[in-house]
Amino acid sequence: MQGRSVEELEAIVRRRICAVCTERTVDGRCGLEGSDCPLFRLFPAVARAILSTHSDDITAYVEAIRHQVCPLCREQAPDGSCALRDQVRCALDAYLMLVVDAIEEATGKTFDRSVLTPPGGQAFGRLEAQL
Secondary structure, X not given: XXXXXXXXXXXXXXXXXXXXXXXXXOOOOEOOOOOOOHHHHOHHHHHHHHHOOOOOXXXXXXXXXXXXXXXXXXXEXXXXXXXXXXXXXXXXXXXXXXXXXXXXXXXXXXXXXXXXXXXXXXXXXXXXXXX
């Protein structure tokens, strides 16, 4: 994985994401009990999808995750819909930009955040608010 092992990338992402995750309990523990978090349950596939995508446009990463990772997730229905994603309860989906940023940074690529605000100034909402 471009100079970093999957385990190293997972540790980096955990430090970045778990600290801000809304599923964290009051005492700072994971409210999803680890295995219920799609981000870390499917982390090897997440890392591969992100590392195989070369773009400054977050849309390319969303497409890579939807095509390479979401079909592996037990939460996605056969028709491609996902109740967790629709309810903004999927950590992978909710924190995707931070995950991409952490992995790209750890592997030496700089993610250009200026493309996150499309013409007209409409921001990407929750993703941009996390920055």
